[in-house]
Structures are given as C-alpha cells and as structure tokens.
Amino acid sequence: MGSFRPRSEHNCTLAKPTKNEGRGAYNAKFPCLANHLDHPPRWRRGFPPRAIVEACQSVSVMACGGTYEYAIEEFCLGKFRLDMEELDQHHWCSWEDTVEPYGELTNCTYLIALKMDCFWPNRQVDEFFIRIHKHYFHDCSLSGRQLRDPPNHILGPFIVVPILVTLLMTALVVWRSKRSEGIV
Amino acid sequence: MNRDQPYNKSGLYCNRTWDGWLCWDDTPAGTVTWQNCPNYFRDFDSTEKATKTCSESGQWFRHPDSNRTWSNYTLCNFHTTGKLKMAYILYYMAIVGHALSIASLLISLAIFFYFRNLSCQRITLHKNLFVSYVLNSALTLIYLIAVVNNTDVVERNPVGCKVLHFFHMYMLGCNYFWMLCEGIYLHTLIVVAVFAEEQHLHWYYLLGWGFPLVPASIHAVARKKYFDDNCWMSVETHLLYVVHGPIMAALLVNLFFLLNIVRVLVTKLRDTHRAESNMYMKAVRATLILVPLLGIQFVIFPWRPENRLAGEVYDYIMHILMHYQGLLVATIFCFFNGEVQAALKRQWIQYKAQWGQRRRDHCSMRSTSYTATSITEVPAFMYHHECNSEHLNGRHTSEDSELVALKTGEMYA
Numbered sequence: 001m002g003s004f005r006p007r008s009e010h011n012c013t014l015a016k017p018t019k020n021e022g023r024g025a026y027n028a029k030f031p032c033l034a035n036h037l038d039h040p041p042r043w044r045r046g047f048p049p050r051a052i053v054e055a056c057q058s059v060s061v062m063a064c065g066g067t068y069e070y071a072i073e074e075f076c077l078g079k080f081r082l083d084m085e086e087l088d089q090h091h092w093c094s095w096e097d098t099v100e101p102y103g104e105l106t107n108c109t110y111l112i113a114l115k116m117d118c119f120w121p122n123r124q125v126d127e128f129f130i131r132i133h134k135h136y137f138h139d140c141s142l143s144g145r146q147l148r149d150p151p152n153h154i155l156g157p158f159i160v161v162p163i164l165v166t167l168l169m170t171a172l173v174v175w176r177s178k179r180s181e182g183i184v
Numbered sequence: 185m186n187r188d189q190p191y192n193k194s195g196l197y198c199n200r201t202w203d204g205w206l207c208w209d210d211t212p213a214g215t216v217t218w219q220n221c222p223n224y225f226r227d228f229d230s231t232e233k234a235t236k237t238c239s240e241s242g243q244w245f246r247h248p249d250s251n252r253t254w255s256n257y258t259l260c261n262f263h264t265t266g267k268l269k270m271a272y273i274l275y276y277m278a279i280v281g282h283a284l285s286i287a288s289l290l291i292s293l294a295i296f297f298y299f300r301n302l303s304c305q306r307i308t309l310h311k312n313l314f315v316s317y318v319l320n321s322a323l324t325l326i327y328l329i330a331v332v333n334n335t336d337v338v339e340r341n342p343v344g345c346k347v348l349h350f351f352h353m354y355m356l357g358c359n360y361f362w363m364l365c366e367g368i369y370l371h372t373l374i375v376v377a378v379f380a381e382e383q384h385l386h387w388y389y390l391l392g393w394g395f396p397l398v399p400a401s402i403h404a405v406a407r408k409k410y411f412d413d414n415c416w417m418s419v420e421t422h423l424l425y426v427v428h429g430p431i432m433a434a435l436l437v438n439l440f441f442l443l444n445i446v447r448v449l450v451t452k453l454r455d456t457h458r459a460e461s462n463m464y465m466k467a468v469r470a471t472l473i474l475v476p477l478l479g480i481q482f483v484i485f486p487w488r489p490e491n492r493l494a495g496e497v498y499d500y501i502m503h504i505l506m507h508y509q510g511l512l513v514a515t516i517f518c519f520f521n522g523e524v525q526a527a528l529k530r531q532w533i534q535y536k537a538q539w540g541q542r543r544r545d546h547c548s549m550r551s552t553s554y555t556a557t558s559i560t561e562v563p564a565f566m567y568h569h570e571c572n573s574e575h576l577n578g579r580h581t582s583e584d585s586e587l588v589a590l591k592t593g594e595m596y597a
Contacts, residue, residue, distance in 0.1 A: 119252060121204045130202065149422050150410040158406050159425045162399040166430040169395050170364065170437050173387045177372045 064118035071116070072128055076108035084136060093140035105132070196242035203236070203255045211238040221260035228260040229267065235259075274499060278507040279328060282321040285510025289314045289321070292518035299527045305382055309369055310517050312392055313362040317510040320355035324507075327352055331415055338414050345415040350404045353427045357396025359509075360431045363478060365392045366471060367438040374464055375448045399430045428482060435479035442472045470516050477512065481505045 083101035084092065091097045109128065113120035149155060196213035211217045216237045223230040236255040237245035247254035293314050296307055331337055331345050338345070365388040372383060403426040411421045445468050481502060489495050518524055 119250065122252070126202055126204075147411050147413050147418070147421075150406075154410070155422055158402065158423065159429050162402055162426055163429045163433045165398060166395070166433045167437070169391060170368070170434070173365075173391045174368055174372070174376075176387045177368065177383050178376050 064113075064116060064122065065124065068113065068116055068118055068122075069124040069128065071112050072109050072125065075112065076105055077132075079108075080105040080132070092136050098136075196240075198238035198242055198244050201244065201253070203253065205257070206234065206255070208236050208244075208255070211236070213238055213242045214240045221257065225261070227264045228257075229264060232259045232263070270496065270499070274503050275328065275333065277500075277503050279325065281504070281507030282325050282328075282510070285321045285508065285514070286318055286325075288511050288514040288519075289318045292514040293318070295518060295524060295528070299524070299531075302523055302527060305385065306366075306369065308385065309362070309366050309388065312389070313359075313366065313517075314514065316355065316358040316362050316392070317513060320352075320359050321510050323348070323352050323355050332417070338417060341414040346404075346408075349416045350400055353403055354396050354400040357399055357427060357431060358393060360434050360478070361396050362392040363471075363475065364434040364438045367441045367475070370464075370468060370471065371441040371445055374445050374468075399427045403427045432479070432482050435475060435482070438475050439479070442468060442475060446472065470520070474513065474516055477505070478509060 080101050083104075084098070087097055087101075109125050110120050113122070113125070150158075193212065198211045198213065200210045201208050205222055206219060208217060208219075216235050218233045218235045221228045221230050221232045221234045234255060234257045239245055244253040246252060293311060296302060296311055296314075327348055331348065368391075369383070369388065403423065406423050406426055407416050407421075411418070411423050446465075449465050449468065484498075485502070488498055
C-alpha cells in the first residue's frame with residue numbers, strides 16, 4: 001500500500017465510480033488518489049473497486065463520525081450488496097462463498113478510515129457491520145466456525161457400544177481358547 | 185448477539201458489543217469478563233484467555249492512550265514463542281522415540297526369527313505384538329513428519345490424511361489388543377488348562393488384527409459426521425474415546441487376568457507344581473510390569489497440571505511413556521529374556537570358537553566352555569522361561585542336547 005500523505009489542497013470532488021472503468025478513467029476521476037499513492041494498488045478484475053474513493057475534502061476537520069459513516073455506506077456497501085445478490089441467498093451462510101466480498105468490504109472500510117485519518121476499527125464501522133450481519137447473516141447457525149462435540153445422547157452410544165463389543169469379543173476369545181484345550 | 189435475551193438483571197451493565205475479534209455479552213458493571221482467545225491468528229493460543237473490563241459506570245474500559253474501547257488480548261500470544269519451542273522439543277523427542285522403537289523391535293524380530301529353537305506359541309504372540317508395534321511406530325512417524333509438521337497439508341485437508349489417521353487409530357488398537365492376547369494366552373495356559381497342550385491361535389489373530397478395525401471405523405464415521413476438522417487432528421473432542429475407551433477396557437481386562445494368574449500361581453500351584461510355578465511367575469512378572477506401564481498414560485492423561493512447570497514435566501513424562509513404548513516392549517520381552525540371552529551367548533561363543541579354530545584346532549575346549557560360561561554368566565534376574573513348560577512336557581524336541589543341559593542347569597541352580 002502506498003503512503004497516504006495528508007490531504008492536499010486539491011479540490012477534488014467525490015465521484016462515485018461506475019463499473020467497467022479502466023485505470024485511465026479512474027485516474028481522471030480521482031487524480032488526488034493517483035497523486036498520493038506511490039504505487040497504485042493492483043485491482044482485481046482489472047478495474048478498481050468502486051469503493052476506493054478520494055476523500056479530498058478541503059475541509060480539514062476530522063469527520064470521523066457522520067461523514068465516515070456516510071462514506072462507507074455510499075462507497076463500500078454498494079459493491080458488497082451486488083456481490084451478495086449475485087450469490088444465491090441460500091449461500092449467504094456459507095463462509096467459503098462469502099469470505100471474498102466480506103474481505104473486500106472490510107478492506108474498503110479500512111482504506112476509507114485511513115484516508116480520512118480515522119482510527120479503525122471504530123464505533124461507526126462496528127455498527128455498520130452489525131447492520132450488515134443483521135441483514136445478511138441473521139439466520140446462520142450459531143455454532144459458526146467452532147466445531148463442537150455432538151450432544152450426549154449421541155456421544156454416549158458411540159463410546160459405550162465399542163467398549164461393550166470389546167468385552168464381548170474378549171469373552172468370546174477366552175471361551176474359545178478354553179474349549180480348544182485337549183485339541184492338538 | 186442480536187438474538188440473545190435483553191439484559192434482565194438489575195444494576196448497571198456494559199452493553200453487549202463486538203470489538204472486531206470477539207463478541208462480548210452484557211456484563212455487570214465493575215467486573216472483568218473473559219473468554220478463550222480466538223483461533224484465527226497463527227500465534228494466538230486458543231487455550232489462553234482474553235479479558236475485557238466493564239467499569240463501575242457501565243462503560244467498557246477505554247485504553248488511556250487512545251481513549252478507545254479496548255479488550256485485553258495480550259495473553260493470547262504472550263507465551264507463544266516458549267510454547268512453540270517446547271512443542272518442537274517434544275516433537276523431536278517423539279520422532280526419536282519411534283525411530284529407536286522401530287530399530288529395537290526389528291532387531292528383536294530378527295533374533296526371534298533367526299533362533300528357530302526359541303520359537304513356541306508364546307514367542308509367536310510376541311512376534312505379532314512386535315510387528316504391530318513396528319507398524320504403529322512407522323505410521324506415527326509418517327503422520328508426524330508428513331502431516332503434523334506440515335501446515336499446508338492440514339490446510340488443504342486431503343482425504344489421504346484422514347485415511348492415515350484412520351490407520352493410525354487402527355494400529356494403536358492393534359498394539360493394545362495384542363497385549364490383551366498375551367494376557368489371555370497366559371491366563372488360559374496357567375489358570376484354565378494348567379500347562380496343557382497347545383492352543384489354537386486363530387482366535388488370537390482375530391482379536392489382535394481383526395477386531396481393532398471396529399473402534400477405528402466407528403471413530404472414523406463419527407468424526408466425519410460430527411467433528412470433521414482438518415485432517416482430524418484435533419484432540420479437543422470426546423469422540424477420541426471411541427478408540428481409547430475399548431483400549432482402556434482391554435487394559436483393565438488384561439490387568440484383571442494377570443492378577444488372577446498371580447493369585448493362582450501363589451496359592452494353588454505353589455505346592456503341587458513348584459518348579460513350573462516359579463518359572464511362570466517370572467514369565468508373568470514381565471507382562472505384569474508392562475501392562476500398567478502401557479496403560480498408565482490413559483489414566484493420567486486427563487489431568488494436566490495447571491502450573492506451568494508441572495505442566496512441562498507432565499508433557500515430558502507423557503511423551504516418554506507414549507513414544508518409547510516399542511523400545512520398552514522389545515527390551516523387556518526380548519533383550520531381558522534369559523533364553524534369548526543364552527542363545528545369543530551361545531552363538532557368540534560358537535563364532536568365537538570357529539574363528540579361533542581357524543587359528544588352532546582344539547575341539548575339546550569347546551564343550552567345557554559352553555556349560556561353564558552359560559551357567560555362570562546367565563543373570564539371576566531373568567524374566568521369561570515361557571517355553572520351558574513345553575520343553576518339559578516333551579512337546580518340543582530340541583535339536584541341541586546342550587540346550588537341554590542348559591535348561592536343567594538353570595532350573596536347579
């Protein structure tokens with residue numbers, strides 16, 4: 001990631017990127033970003049995520065409350081929403097399918113926080129994610145990533161039955177070897 | 185978090201929150217709540233605790249430097265480097281243990297196969313036991329080197345590593361069930377059919393090689409269905425008892441049989457069959473020592489001490505008990521065996537004499553040196569004379585007259 005120098009005096013406007021824009025068009029829309037980044041990051045699929053935005057406001061006040069919230073709602077949520085809509089609703093609870101858009105969303109909020117000189121994570125991003133979870137992941141199973149033992153009424157027989165079979169088998173062998181006495 | 189009940193206790197409390205890594209529930213004011221560290225970071229130990237303080241005023245603790253709410257995850261990776269070092273030491277210890285076990289067991293097997301006059305039914309059971317130990321050590325070595333030390337394989341989670349785990353559990357079962365076969369054989373020989381003829385070994389083969397498939401398969405099925413973690417590596421599950429339960433049952437039954445044998449030898453046979461009972465006492469002694477040693481790891485396994493130093497000592501002892509078993513079994517059943525020692529000595533003297541005869545021809549020296557060295561050099565503390573009863577009953581025709589002379593010499597020594 002290139003070094004983000006403090007906002008310059010450029011009077012850039014916030015522009016919402018559209019799909020299918022090449023690097024050139026992007027740089028035209030966000031010259032401040034191009035100037036500020038030493039090594040522009042490589043975007044996936046050839047065009048930059050619509051989420052990366054240049055918060056080049058000449059207003060230098062730390063707008064990490066409302067403006068930040070507005071920024072992430074406007075510029076990060078859109079892509080995430082589209083990605084999740086492409087994914088079938090039944091797959092929303094599948095972590096393998098959602099990890100990529102979720103990761104991009106997280107990245108996007110992080111970059112915006114970085115550009116706006118805000119701490120990350122912060123309260124707004126927390127609430128933002130709670131809303132996302134409430135909407136997309138509200139009925140996913142609670143167990144989640146942590147594997148748990150089956151309940152006792154299943155675990156019990158799984159353990160007791162082999163022990164009983166072992167004891168039975170041992171008794172069988174003892175009985176058979178007893179009976180084979182006298183047989184050469 | 186959104187689905188949980190709203191806080192219903194009186195008093196001030198801090199609201200449930202997500203701090204970026206973990207969920208924290210509603211906490212009463214003025215308390216410190218804790219939960220296990222998350223496992224999604226490489227150097228986080230998920231057995232350590234993360235804490236979060238709720239201040240008296242019902243607000244989550246804010247770090248003084250940044251004035252942001254802050255949870256204490258410092259313990260999660262605090263001890264990690266030390267623990268990692270310890271883990272590597274234990275890992276190399278395990279590898280060395282299994283390698284030594286394989287070496288000593290192969291030597292013992294070679295001895296048993298080479299000296300044909302040693303073989304009898306008990307030695308056949310020993311051979312099977314040793315083969316199962318060799319295979320178990322080999323599989324464990326493959327598992328340790330290819331899977332445990334190799335995080336890519338674990339992440340990729342191929343079917344092969346689960347199959348390997350299945351065979352590992354199977355061989356573990358084979359080990360302990362062959363020990364059980366030894367105990368049953370001795371029991372039948374001594375208690376049930378006193379020093380009688382040979383038994384059919386088919387049932388022993390079935391119990392030793394065939395039956396352990398049952399717990400291993402049940403474990404595989406249960407693991408696949410209910411706790412399908414990567415490569416089935418986790419030991420945090422009670423499903424492992426599907427395999428360890430029958431093993432412990434086998435050990436307990438074995439112990440019971442052996443104690444019964446001792447009881448019979450001490451009480452009933454002392455008067456009637458004095459010579460045989462002494463010999464069998466020595467035979468049983470070895471097995472009686474081995475069974476608790478092999479089983480004790482299962483007894484003390486659940487109780488790892490909380491104290492750091494005691495925990496490390498516990499780990500070392502457990503690893504020695506678990507991974508050096510093959511070496512112990514080979515030593516006690518073969519290298520400390522009086523007959524084996526005698527046979528080896530004879531062979532050595534034979535080679536020395538043959539070599540010496542190339543230099544000078546002195547046939548008369550040989551026979552006197554045999555009996556003299558054998559009787560004086562055989563150690564008094566001998567473990568096994570298990571095949572002696574069969575020699576006594578005339579079952580086994582010894583090709584070597586010197587061997588018979590040796591035996592009678594030892595018996596009345």
